[in-house]
Amino acid sequence: MIKFTENDVLVTTPVSPDAEDKELALQLAGKIGISFCPRGKNTISYLTHRCNLSAAIVVSSKQIHLVCQGHRYGFHPNMSLQRVLALKKGEKDRLVEAAQLKSGDSVLDCTCGLGADAVISAYAVGERGRVRALESSALLATIVRFGLLSYEHKESALLDAMRRVAVVNQDYAEALHELDTNSWDVVCFDPMFEKSFSDTKGIDLVHLLGSSSLPSPEVIDQARRVASRSVVIKDRYPGNFLKTIGAPIVSNSKRIWYGRLKSS
Ligand SMILES: C[S@@+](CC[C@H](N)C(=O)[O-])C[C@H]1O[C@@H](n2cnc3c(N)ncnc32)[C@H](O)[C@@H]1O
Structure with a gap:
């Protein structure tokens, strides 16, 4: 079973983030103690591969997702x-x-x-x-x-x-x-x-x-x-x-x- 902790992930934004997305991503990375990686035009798999990590936390002012192996996982109200x-x-x-x-x-x-x-x-x-x-x-x-x-x-x-x-x-x-x-x-x-x-x-x-x-x-x-x-x-x-x-x-x-x- 794959499990992710702060040591396995980087923090980034969506492509073309606005100032609010960037600010929030930086704040969050600092708070949890994870490296922030500017997204540029790169794919998540390129970024994680380059940093030798397995997943990314993608932060925008609207939502936060865990992205790994091509899948996105986010908050959901469930039932x-x-x-x-x-x-x-x-x-x-x-x-x-x-x-x-x-x-x-x-x-x-x-x-x-x-x-x-x-x-x-x-x-x-x-x-x-x-x-x-x-x-x-x-x-x-x-x-x-x-x-x-x-x-x-x-x-x-x-x-x-x-x-x-x-x-x-x-x-x-x-x-x-x-x-x-x-x-x-x-x-x-x-x-x-x-x-x-x-x-x-x-x-x-x-x-x-x-x-x-x-x-x-x-x-x-x-x-x-x-x-x-x-x-x-x-x-x-x-x-x-x-x-x-x-x-x-x-x-x-x-x-x-x-x-x-x-x-x-
Ligand atoms: C089955 S989930 C709970 C689901 C929750 N009742 C809901 O409605 O979404 C159990 C959660 O407890 C957390 N957990 C397990 N051990 C814990 C601990 N020692 N302290 C705090 N949280 C813990 C797990 O990380 C997991 O997120």
Whole structure:
């Protein structure tokens, strides 16, 4: 499985960038600590080959893509649009139910990925609530943060929720260790299992940049300390991970299972 980190990529712009594209690309390269490579009239494969790297982050003021082997991977709202629309109609969302989210809650989403679950949490907790999404991959955090802030759609409820998610590039073990006891109402995990890869449209970016590490029992203990109410963990059928950590199952379907642990 190919995985990209900051060491494997260069940052560039589209051909004929405007001043804003260049400025943003330079800023982003500096922030993540990656070399900026002026695009000129070159193809991405020429640039990456010349720098002996395997992929490029192509930055414009409208979007950011990871480009490798002739493919472009970008931010996508995944299922968050359909889920927001369903919630608006009064239908139930399994994450919202499992986490018992209500207006004003604070949610620490430890596994941001494309941010779809974080957006649903942000919609559920509303303007009075708070959602922070942690992502260990600096590249993914950057692309998703930019995507959540700049994505355009006629559905304002989706955009409002997207804009309220604070994406932070930090490992959850480190973050949880630093956080105060009972400082968030709910802490969530959606670890990346092998089976996640083919689950949904847009997961490729997560597949290419994300980490498939699972939260250790110590991390779960820390999460229970930080959560004032509960820790919610998403698993895949047949819930083996939930069984391993002893999390009672609160929702299951053919594919996705949720477990919930009380705060400690
Ligand atoms: C399956 S994805 C989550 C998908 C997400 N729920 C969504 O709606 O798009 C898991 C994400 O957790 C991230 N991750 C894995 N280990 C992490 C860690 N120790 N700290 C922070 N993020 C981590 C991965 O890089 C990956 O992006």
